[in-house]
Amino acid sequence: MALSIDGTGNGTIGNLSVTTATGNIVSSGDSGTITASMLDGGQSGSAPIFGARAWANLTYNQVISNSGNVSSVTDHGTGDFSINFTTVMPTINYATVAMGRTDTISQYANDKNETLVCLAKGRTDSTSAVRIVSMSVYGSPHSYIDAWELRIIVVC
């Protein structure tokens, strides 16, 4: 029996199938791959889609403006910090994209005093956090600086 309800009002659903679903319904055979046809936006092409497993928008002094799957940010020192995941990544072989902004002062736009963000040198990968450094590429030698803003995405 596909649907049964006992005397206490508790229900059980078994062998339920969806035969007329369209759009963003994964109807069968969850392979872990999201295809364009599973989305609602009329996306074209057959290339698979991979979602972000964590993301964060940080501002100066490690203020977390917004984030997903981020429990906290560890400030290790000037320009050196970790993004800690609420739920760990399934592998250390994830991809990280991070961008920093030096400031928002329009007077100094295009002066090339930009902020470069890198995976921290000499640190091992972890499924629970990613450690990154931000540095100024202005002047020599380069030095760590605290980015005015930092945005990061983790995908795997």
Place this chain on the structure above:
Amino acid sequence: MNSNKKILYQTEEGGVAVITPANNCPLTVEEIATKDVPAGRPYKIVDASEVPTDRTFRNAWEYQE
């Protein structure tokens, strides 16, 4: 709000690490400390207002028990 608190611990290099909890994290500050402070390392939870906002000499900050 989680971000009203900071979690402090001494780094391996002798400096101080400052953890800012995310407000939208479902964990408590204590749970975040347990998870995000390196295992076995002492830490303390303080009001965020106790951490300096002037970062000019950030790398000279020291952890005090």
